[in-house]
Amino acid sequence: MLREFGVPPVVTGPVVGGLADCVFRYAGEEPERVVLGRKVDGVWRDVTSGELAAEVLALAKGLLARGIGFGDRVAVMSRTRYEWTLFDFALWAIGAQPVPVYPTSSAEQVHWILYDSGCAACVVEDEDQAMTVGSVIERLPGLRLLWQLDAGAVAELVEAGRSVDGDVVHRHRRAVTPDAVATVIYTSGTTGRPKGCVLTHANFMFEADTLVDRWESVFRSGSGEQPSTLLFLPLAHVFGRMVEVAAVRARVKLGHQPVLAAAELLPDLAAFRPTFVLGVPYVFEKVFAAARRKAEAEGRRGPFDRAVDTAVRYAEAREQKAFGTGPGPSAGLRMEHQLFEKLVYGKVREALGGRVRHAMSGGSAMSRRLGLFFDGAGITVFEGYGLTESCAAATANPPGATKYGTVGRPIPGSTVHIADDGEVWLRGAHVFSGYLNDPRATEEVLRGGWLATGDLGRLDHDGYLTITGRKKEILVTSNGKSVAPAALEERVRSHPLVSQCVLVGNDRPFIAALVTLDVEGMAHWLSMRGLPQRPAEQLVGDPELAAEVRRAVVAANTLVSQAEGIRAFRVLPGQFTEERGLLTPSLKLKRRAIEKAYAREVAELYPS
Structure with missing residues (x-):
């Protein structure tokens, strides 16, 4: 690496x-x-x-x-x-x-x-x-x-x-002038009082012009229609x-x-x-979930699932060809893929307006399988990574060489460095000049020309970055096991009944999870079983629903060792919302606030 x-x-x-x-x-x-x-x-x-x-x-x-x-x-x-x-x-x-x-x-x-x-x-x-x-x-x-x-x-x-x-x-x-301050954008404040990031005209011009030039296929449509x-x-x-x-x-x-x-x-x-959209994984998850629910309601869940599998295999084969590790989709796979074009893939694209062929995703991690599905369905999603302090994207998957499950390579004109403790450091003309009125906080993150992000990651041999967690979010159990929660939470959330998932376990004997239910997914689940609609608070104790969530937990645990897996979970009747102070405005989890708000439920996960 x-x-x-x-x-x-x-x-x-x-x-x-x-x-x-x-x-x-x-x-x-x-x-x-x-x-x-x-x-x-x-x-x-x-x-x-x-x-x-x-x-x-x-x-x-x-x-x-x-x-x-x-x-x-x-x-x-x-x-x-x-x-x-x-x-x-x-x-x-x-x-x-x-x-x-x-x-x-x-x-x-x-x-x-x-x-x-x-x-x-x-x-x-x-x-x-x-x-x-x-x-x-x-x-x-x-x-x-x-x-x-x-x-x-x-x-x-x-x-x-x-x-x-x-x-x-x-x-x-x-x-x-380019070095004049363009804006002051305050951080979300997941761990304390928001800090004002000072960004210049030059920061934005470099960032925007770099993205437009390198991702020309996105910003400058070649089909004769205006992007x-x-x-x-x-x-x-x-x-x-x-x-x-x-x-x-x-x-x-x-x-x-x-x-x-x-x-x-x-x-x-x-x-x-x-012709293109830019969003967070939540948007693409919702589009996919809506398509799956519609197919199931029409009695086409089996064909839809086969179409998803075909799209994933098709995109994986194209990815392997791009990196020189495979010949590309076989003739049989291409025929199978073409069969589902009108039945499924065209309808997914139609949900985004019908003309979308490219998308950019950031803000949080998108699952590799979801990215591959959209690629196979005719929409290339360029996943990237950045912070307010880096004026948005610091890395992104490049055209023609997308590696799903990663956040791509550094954008042109920038560098990614992995520190000794695994922290991701960034350098480039897009990096901010500091926090407003806070020289101490500025000194903590700007180190010799590098921006210390607080995120943990790794670079593969092709220079693609994978984010593995945040330094401040690592859970350490009473047995001394360190667990990065992001990957496990993402896998649990991929279940159609799950809306949100937060792991707990700091200074406790094992990892556990708090889970909220997806309102639309829950309504669909009841409808498909011929059951009357009920609010979440009446469903949290339902044994059949608990079994569904348990399947999501078991699937997530295949990603890690037994010591790092989720041993217990609790389905909650409500959602983590910004209004309740449990999410930032950019939909990031306020972990400390959530654990405090559900202190009783967390305690019940660890009977003495």
């Missing part, structure tokens, strides 16, 4: 300018080119490059008229929507710095972010968020202005800026923000979808018809 691996750059770092420049340059070059899709009264409408530049300029003039100036920070607290992109580029055009805030943040979280970053103004989406900010405004002496999107904030600012000359905006814009993507990731998260920047810089048609729930997302995917 390698200890260090780097990839030469494919783009040069910017010498002058900032993120807003391309909006106005493209408007001059191709004013009629469609660059955004905006949903108005339930209908998707095109926005051209010229229209986007005009809207950004008008909003930037309004911000200047209201006293927002070069270097000021403005919080944006909203779901993913068109206006967020307008504010980002308008603020960048005048040298200001947007500070994203998750719309579900508590009053204390909002206070900390706005206070620590010294925001001069705040943009919220609706009245509830305005009230959240209002509840802590007395403790924010630097906050001068509050705008509400649903109350006409954009129109108000555009009107206020009518008397401002557009040249004033452009003078501000031309003063922005497009529907962004449903939260723009408060660095992944969503990078997608926004990359799409605008690559002239990809970008749409916004604020709701991740299937009932809202799937109709918009069908209407917008993106």
Whole structure:
């Protein structure tokens, strides 16, 4: 195994300018080119490059008229929507710095972010968020202005800026340099108070331009149709923000979808018809689970399972050929694969709009089998890895050489190093400059030009990285056995009845698990057995359901030694939710909070 691996750059770092420049340059070059899709009264409408530049300029003039100036920070607290992109580029055009805030943040979280970053103004989406900010405004002496999107904030600012000359905006814009701060994004805070990651214009330009150049097949469709993507990731998260920047810089048609729930997302995917999507494994798991439930309800579970197996074997054969370890799919396998194209694979693609052929996944690990299935079904999923501190992706699987089950190789222009204790270190032009107002925390993670991620991993002989866990999440039993929970939890979650899984066992005699039920999977399970629908709290003691979950646990235990396996589990009636303080806004588990909230249930797993 390698200890260090780097990839030469494919783009040069910017010498002058900032993120807003391309909006106005493209408007001059191709004013009629469609660059955004905006949903108005339930209908998707095109926005051209010229229209986007005009809207950004008008909003930037309004911000200047209201006293927002070069270097000021403005919080944006909203779901993913068109206006967020307008504010980002308008603020960048005048040298200001947007500070994203998750719309579900508590009053204390909002206070900390706005206070620590010294925001001069705040943009919220609706009245509830305005009230959240209002509840802590007395403790924010630097906050001068509050705008509400649903109350006409954009129109108000555009009107206020009518008397401002557009040249004033452009003078501000031309003063922005690549090393200027573009944004301060606060970490999720899984282990403590969120820290503000300072990211520059150069960080984003290098990251976005590298991804667009190296993954050209994703961002620049070669089929004669304009590349497009529907962004449903939260723009408060660095992944969503990078997608926004990359799409605008690559002239990809970008749409916004604020709701991740299937009932809202799937109709918009069908209407917008993106050529690629970027998401977290949860999205791909939901698409797969919905297809499987539909097949079972129609009495086609057997053929569906055979189609899945065929897709996996087909993708594995192609993977082996790419790495020179096999001849590729046999004639028989190709015929079998073609048989299921119309019956299954085409319908899976149709669920994502019908035109998707590529996807990028990050945020957490995707199972190898799920990635292989989508590949075999005609959608190549490039899984990657990164942090807020690395401006999103630090590694990703390259086109033509995807190795499922890994998070790929370093993106061009960056290097991955495995420290003596197995920690993953990163270096490259995408790495942040430090934490705002926290030099001690900055020194802890920036070590001689390397970013110490806190994640554990290994590099294979081809330079592909596999993440094996987090240093702070390793469970150590009372017998001294160290267990990384991620792989076991992922395997348990792959069962259609399971929604979430958290391992416990620190300073205890063995590893155990807390499991929650998937609402849609549970409803389908009852329906297929001709049983009346019941809430989860009435099912947690059902012996047949417990047997199903036990099968998931047994399957997970095949990954590890007997000493590392799950010895006991408890099915819980509720979900781990952000509202209960058990998930971060990016859906990461708050392990300490979960174990504290279910202290009684955990204790019952270890009878004295």
